Amino acid sequence: xxxxxxxxxxxxxxxxxxxxxxxxxxxxxxxxxxxxxxxxxxxxxxxxxxxxxxxxxxxxxxxxxxxxxxxxxxxxxxxxxxxxxxxxxxxxxxxxxxxxxxxxxxxxxxxxxxxxxxxxxxxxxxxxxxxxxxxxxxxxxxxxxxxxxxxxxxxxxxxxxxxxxxxxxxxxxxxxxxxxxxxxxxxxxxxxxxxxxxxxxxxxxxxxxxxxxxxxxxxxxxxxxxxxxxxxxxxxxxxxxxxxxxxxxxxxxxxxxxxxxxxxxxxxxxxxxxxxxxxxx
Amino acid sequence: xxxxxxxxxxxxxxxxxxxxxxxxxxxxxxxxxxxxxxxxxxxxxxxxxxxxxxxxxxxxxxxxxxxxxxxxxxxxxxxxxxxxxxxxxxxxxxxxxxxxxxxxxxxxxxxxxxxxxxxxxxxxxxxxxxxxxxxxxxxxxxxxxxxxxxxxxxxxxxxxxxxxxxxxxxxxxxxxxxxxxxxxxxxxxxxxxxxxxxxxxxxxxxxxxxxxxxxxxxxxxxxxxxxxxxxxxxxxxxxxxxxxxxxxxxxxxxxxxxxxxxxxxxxxxxxxxxxxxxxxxxxxxxxxxxxxxx
Ligand SMILES: Nc1ncnc2c1ncn2[C@@H]1O[C@H](COP(=O)(O)OP(=O)(O)OP(=O)(O)O)[C@@H](O)[C@H]1O
Ligand SMILES: [Mg+2]
Numbered sequence: 405x406x407x408x409x410x411x412x413x414x415x416x417x418x419x420x421x422x423x424x425x426x427x428x429x430x431x432x433x434x435x436x437x438x439x440x441x442x443x444x445x446x447x448x449x450x451x452x453x454x455x456x457x458x459x460x461x462x463x464x465x466x467x468x469x470x471x472x473x474x475x476x477x478x479x480x481x482x483x484x485x486x487x488x489x490x491x492x493x494x495x496x497x498x499x500x501x502x503x504x505x506x507x508x509x510x511x512x513x514x515x516x517x518x519x520x521x522x523x524x525x526x527x528x529x530x531x532x533x534x535x536x537x538x539x540x541x542x543x544x545x546x547x548x549x550x551x552x553x554x555x556x557x558x559x560x561x562x563x564x565x566x567x568x569x570x571x572x573x574x575x576x577x578x579x580x581x582x583x584x585x586x587x588x589x590x591x592x593x594x595x596x597x598x599x600x601x602x603x604x605x606x607x608x609x610x611x612x613x614x615x616x617x618x619x620x621x622x623x624x625x626x627x628x629x630x631x632x633x634x635x636x637x638x639x640x641x642x643x644x645x646x647x648x649x650x651x652x653x654x655x656x657x658x659x660x661x662x663x664x665x666x667x668x669x670x671x672x673x674x675x676x677x678x679x680x681x682x683x684x685x
Numbered sequence: 686x687x688x689x690x691x692x693x694x695x696x697x698x699x700x701x702x703x704x705x706x707x708x709x710x711x712x713x714x715x716x717x718x719x720x721x722x723x724x725x726x727x728x729x730x731x732x733x734x735x736x737x738x739x740x741x742x743x744x745x746x747x748x749x750x751x752x753x754x755x756x757x758x759x760x761x762x763x764x765x766x767x768x769x770x771x772x773x774x775x776x777x778x779x780x781x782x783x784x785x786x787x788x789x790x791x792x793x794x795x796x797x798x799x800x801x802x803x804x805x806x807x808x809x810x811x812x813x814x815x816x817x818x819x820x821x822x823x824x825x826x827x828x829x830x831x832x833x834x835x836x837x838x839x840x841x842x843x844x845x846x847x848x849x850x851x852x853x854x855x856x857x858x859x860x861x862x863x864x865x866x867x868x869x870x871x872x873x874x875x876x877x878x879x880x881x882x883x884x885x886x887x888x889x890x891x892x893x894x895x896x897x898x899x900x901x902x903x904x905x906x907x908x909x910x911x912x913x914x915x916x917x918x919x920x921x922x923x924x925x926x927x928x929x930x931x932x933x934x935x936x937x938x939x940x941x942x943x944x945x946x947x948x949x950x951x952x953x954x955x956x957x958x959x960x961x962x963x964x965x966x967x968x969x970x971x972x973x974x975x976x977x978x979x
Contacts, residue, residue, distance in 0.1 A: 492707060
């Protein structure tokens with residue numbers, strides 16, 4: 405059996421008097437796409453940095469593919485996109501990737517660089533240097549950088565925060581592609597719909613503690629559907645898929661006209677609000 | 686060599702190459718080059734007029750012209766040495782500005798540190814890159830200065846190569862101090878601190894001279910200890926000493942009590958000390974860097 409992509413046990417991190425994480429457990433299986441959710445200041449970025457070895461834990465342990473987090477062996481297997489990052493202004497995007505190829509010991513050469521830039525939609529940049537590209541372009545470049553050397557684990561801290569809608573779509577496709585080749589991903593995001601669409605499981609943290617964790621379907625419970633009839637809009641929580649046509653049939657049998665049926669918001673959102681509110685009380 | 690060593694070397698080369706390109710493209714060298722050209726022109730003008738004017742005074746005062754030529758040449762080259770070290774210190778500070786904390790604060794360092802490269806390798810590579818540029822710079826500026834004093838005054842120092850190497854070593858020591866400072870301080874604070882440390886070294890040297898003149902032993906001792914603690918100063922004093930080691934008493938007297946720091950012969954023990962000092966600085970910087978949350 406292969407080692408989990410990430411195994412975090414009892415991880416605690418204090419910055420002086422501030423406790424950023426306390427006793428966090430997290431497990432990511434190979435090929436699994438895990439969403440990390442939580443309010444601002446919950447400790448998501450801190451957890452991500454602990455896994456990639458930028459920050460040292462105060463207590464607890466973390467391993468990456470069986471190697472202690474922060475060790476050379478673990479770092480050789482990860483790709484990381486930080487939440488706030490910058491590449492040297494005076495390098496071209498291609499040079500940034502070349503530097504990271506050398507550091508990651510990737511022998512992919514110009515072929516890999518070209519493919520990655522194309523994958524993130526950064527083509528036809530011309531002679532532009534990093535200092536001359538837009539924020540979203542820089543984030544795309546950061547994502548390409550994280551994928552250098554086809555790492556087995558990607559740690560992405562809000563990779564779509566600066567992206568346009570097409571860019572966000574692109575990232576979703578990239579994530580699905582990564583899963584298909586067997587890579588694991590920890591996706592840190594505030595976009596619940598994004599997490600809902602691509603992640604296999606979700607961990608919600610609040611104030612440094614895990615407050616909910618499980619598969620996306622398990623967490624969100626039923627789907628909330630809005631059904632529009634001449635009597636107005638009825639909100640209806642469907643515990644399973646078949647409940648939706650059943651309810652519509654009921655309405656039609658009762659002589660109502662159904663003008664529209666749509667999914668109301670994200671029910672992951674309800675689960676999220678529930679988990680975070682519950683922890684705050 | 687083990688695979689780990691080889692990959693550390695490869696990563697170190699990549700980081701050093703990155704640092705070299707950074708200094709070339711960030712226009713640091715342009716600014717430093719312009720300032721240096723200005724200094725060299727001023728120095729050449731100064732040397733020209735100093736030798737012309739004092740030539741008259743010298744022939745009146747001295748029956749033996751050679752001692753006096755040494756006096757003028759040594760004074761001027763002492764000035765060049767001071768200026769070279771100063772410019773070298775500024776360059777060393779620039780080249781290592783924000784290497785750790787400064788770069789971490791703006792998010793430049795994170796993606797590099799997650800790669801399988803040890804933080805020690807990064808520091809050593811940055812030291813190597815700054816040393817390469819700093820050494821070439823110091824050697825070049827000082828060689829031109831020697832050329833100028835030779836051309837205008839017919840003066841050449843004793844041991845020019847040893848003197849140049851001592852200046853180069855002094856700039857490497859400043860580079861290492863600056864790298865250590867970069868672990869704890871962000872860019873601007875680091876730069877100011879390093880230049881203040883440089884100033885403290887010079888002050889210690891001047892204190893020693895005053896102590897010598899007043900025969901105040903405590904002052905001299907304080908100066909000696911500080912100069913070794915900030916060994917770029919001890920190296921500079923040794924360089925001044927080497928410049929006229931084989932010369933007449935008069936030029937030795939000038940450099941011993943000149944306006945630009947005193948010549949002090951620290952003896953060969955200085956060299957292993959400086960090597961140990963450099964290793965200790967980088968080891969301490971790496972130790973602190975490893976423990977730093979980025
Ligand atoms: N370097 C630091 N020094 C002190 N406290 C820190 C540091 N970094 C983070 N913290 C604190 O740790 C806690 C968690 O921060 P973290 O950045 O992990 O939150 P986050 O979940 O990523 O939030 P966001 O959604 O805003 O990105 C916060 O209370 C923050 O103030
Ligand atoms: Mg964050």
